[in-house]
Amino acid sequence: MSQTIIARRYANALFQLGQEHLKLEQFETELRELQKVFRNNEQLYTFLKHPRISVDQKKQLIHKSFLSYSAEVVNTLKLLVDRHREDIISEMITHFLTMMSDAKGVAEADVYSVRELSKSEKKRISETFAPKVGKRSLNLNNIVDPSILGGIRVRIGNRIFDGSVSGKLSRMERKLVSANKR
Incomplete structure (x- = not known):
């Protein structure tokens, strides 16, 4: 087992x-x-x-x-x-x-950002993303990661919400590469 x-x-x-x-x-x-x-x-x-x-x-x-x-x-x-x-x-x-x-309706979330987030920013992120995963609120763990260039990346369980500049650039690159292969 x-x-x-x-x-x-x-x-x-x-x-x-x-x-x-x-x-x-x-x-x-x-x-x-x-x-x-x-x-x-x-x-x-x-x-x-x-x-x-x-x-x-x-x-x-x-x-x-x-x-x-x-x-x-x-x-x-x-x-x-x-x-x-x-x-x-x-x-x-x-x-x-x-x-x-789970019993409290709370989920753990990792938030990657270029700088440390303020309490009000964390509160807004929690209020925005908690309903998307069916929870009342999120316990946020802020991880400072300069490689994302800007924006935020939120990981809740196995779901990732990527609004970072580096994520957007990667998606644009994939679109351009796949368009050129056609």
Whole structure:
């Protein structure tokens, strides 16, 4: 079975647990923090994957490191360690956060622009593109990319809306090349 399917199953279980105990918001906050911890601390993954370190030692580290976290989140991490599934923790967190965004009607979006966008520009982009993908709003991640020359390129999931100058030039070039081949 693929890692993605397994990660999705753990995320679904944690999501259902959060719904039953009315702790979805708390789980979301904790998992966002946990995601940052795992991204910024490669040694933690190395420790959790190390074959010479016992499962009990790994679970003890999780217990001590995440004392302020809910029992459900900590127990999920311990369960993943018990089953030697440490490598899917980040993917499980990503699936959970995606489920939370879907439940709220929010989507994650990458916006490529030549410069950093202002709050009002981000708000307008969110208001413009959210209905196009059937969402109430977008969480925007602004990526500064001078190679687009001007305009913006928006990526929401697997959809790309390209209003950049470089994108328009590329489309014009393709039209000219295909017209010359005829």
